Amino acid sequence: MGIEIAGYQDNREGYFLIDREFELSEIRLLCDAVAASDMIKESSSKIIIKKLLESQSIFQSRMLQKTVFVKSEKKILSKQLFYNIDALNVAINQGCKVSAKLLKYGVNQELEEVIDSNIIISPYVTIWAEGNYYILGKREYSEELEHFRIDHLKDITILERGIDMIFGGLNPGQYAEKKIFQKGESKASYEIECAFGLWQEIAETFGKNATVLKKDKENITVKINTIPSVIHSWVMTHINQCEIIGPKSFRDKIQNEIMDAYRKYCM
Secondary structure: OOOOEEOHHHHOOOOEEOOOOOOHHHHHHHHHHHHHOOOOOHHHHHHHHHHHHOOOOHHHHHHHHOOOOOOOOOOOOOOOHHHHHHHHHHHHHHOEEEEEEEEEEOOOOOEEEOOOOOEEEEEEEEEEEOOEEEEEEEEOOOOOEEEEEHHHEEEEEEEEEEOOOOOOOOOHHHHHHHHHHOOOOOOEEEEEEEEHHHHHHHHHHHHHHEEEEEEOOOEEEEEEEEOHHHHHHHHHHOOOOEEEEEOHHHHHHHHHHHHHHHHHHHO
16 A cells, blocks of 8 residues: 555554654644744644644654643733634635724733724735734725734624725735835844854844954954844844944934933933
8 A cells, every 4th residue: 555654663662654744843843833823822722733743643742742832921812813814814715805903902911902993905915924924905995005913803804895906916025024024114234343252143133134344352343234123122232242333323323322311310
């Protein structure tokens, strides 16, 4: 039948299929992705992981159960995520508009409905970016593309009205890169001198967008290509260990913020 089975002599535990549709390492990656996702509640994570483990032999599943860990502190409270995704996918496949209400976090950290937030959108595609699911679409009577957190929507209703067409094509990858990852900001180059010990963190944070211009045993000068909000946050976090060389406008901005903080806390 073409099925390869390992015997007791292979693992000293029992018989099992050698070849499966998913390899053990692939199932491990999927389990880790589910466990790490803030979009999936702990209870749902456990159910999904259990189904993934059931695709393996009891011996292989036992190996994974010893290592898979479900982190629960940051799991979202919304129970509607999967229903929302299903409803939006149906609407996309049928080419129908949807109505929905927007949610936001209240001071009690519970999602609550935004007043007068009922919207009608033409849904085009769902996007997974930075640990969140988004729906990309256009509001009715608007020509501007927008994205909405799917877990921040409620009462999604599929309407018997066709979606508004997009002229000129749609590239979800480019949209996500510019509007979600870059938060609508444009990348720029920044030159920073800092302690050499920060290089590992710089490499981890900015990857190939960081280039070493010069270095010695104590300091390193790097050129970083990123968006303003990201470099601003990083510089302020390491303000005592780095100095902005350029551009001057960014150096002046940080200098003004430091002076404002000094007046607030030290005068």
